[in-house]
Amino acid sequence: MSVNVESAHDDAATIDVRPLSETIGAEIRDVDLSTELAPSTLDAVHRAWLDHSVVVLRNQHLEDADLVRFSKHFGELDFGPNMAWQPESDREHPEVFVISNVLENGKPIGFLGDTEVDWHTDLCHTVLPPKASTLHAREIPSDGSGNTGYMNMYALLEALPDDLRRRVDGLQLKHEDAHTLQGEVRFGLSEADLTDLENAPGPVHPLVRTHPETGRKCLYLGRQWNGEHRATFVMGMTRADSDALLDEIWAIARREESVWYHKWQVGDFVMWDNRCVMHRRGPFSSAMRRIMHRTQIRDTEKPV
Ligand SMILES: [Fe+2]
Structure with a gap:
């Protein structure tokens, strides 16, 4: 093209x-x-x-x-x-x-x-x-390992069932910052209290964001390690409700229907x-x- x-x-x-x-x-x-x-x-x-x-x-x-x-x-x-x-x-x-x-x-x-x-x-x-x-x-x-996957977060938002898409709109997500991508505590920081993510250190970003250049909406999920979303929390919810909602979304993300591996x-x-892509690296x-x-x-x- x-x-x-x-x-x-x-x-x-x-x-x-x-x-x-x-x-x-x-x-x-x-x-x-x-x-x-x-x-x-x-x-x-x-x-x-x-x-x-x-x-x-x-x-x-x-x-x-x-x-x-x-x-x-x-x-x-x-x-x-x-x-x-x-x-x-x-x-x-x-x-x-x-x-x-x-x-x-x-x-x-x-x-x-x-x-x-x-x-x-x-x-x-x-x-x-x-x-x-x-x-x-x-x-x-030389064996072709270590490829990088890219996930289209516009497409992931569109892939949510209508009910779930309605529920995520307007929610804010805490992104706890005390851990690395491998789940290790960052140098100079203390172990965040993972039972109280709402008050853990880290910024709050919208779960659904609008791309500033394309104007399109996409999911902004943040990160996981070892297949768990322990570093994110839906503000204003109980931990159980937040985990349940994020479980639903990540289960759809992990179907990898909007993913391509380089x-x-x-x-x-x-x-x-x-702003509109998540990525992962294979071992x-x-x-x-x-x-x-x-x-x-x-x-x-x-x-x-
Ligand atoms: Fe990265």
């Missing part, structure tokens, strides 16, 4: 956009992110990203400077976390997060290791979660829309090297 975009720059760019599934994701061909792109091409990429929520560009040979330059077209970038042993001055591009299981001299070069990472939206436990995340594949397991190749660049063998470089694009407004 070709998308013709009338840009604000008086010219139109045609890029080759091919949907990767019926529900989410598209591959953009014949765009080289290592070059400075014309404004009209950037507009077309932006349009494809809004339309498909996840875009994939294969065979991209990107230095960190290229990754940062392209990402900055979509907004300001967060700085990646520093490895505890790594001097800040060692980082030429602090906007780049290294996601890897590789050890060098016995020390990890990046975050997340080789474990499975359950369904989540990046940094939903912060007041202003990023609007987008990108990944560039430097090394991937099978990584070296050189793949993927950018997803954190892979610790004997396999996986190195991804990532950026995180700030949003300018809270979920509403």
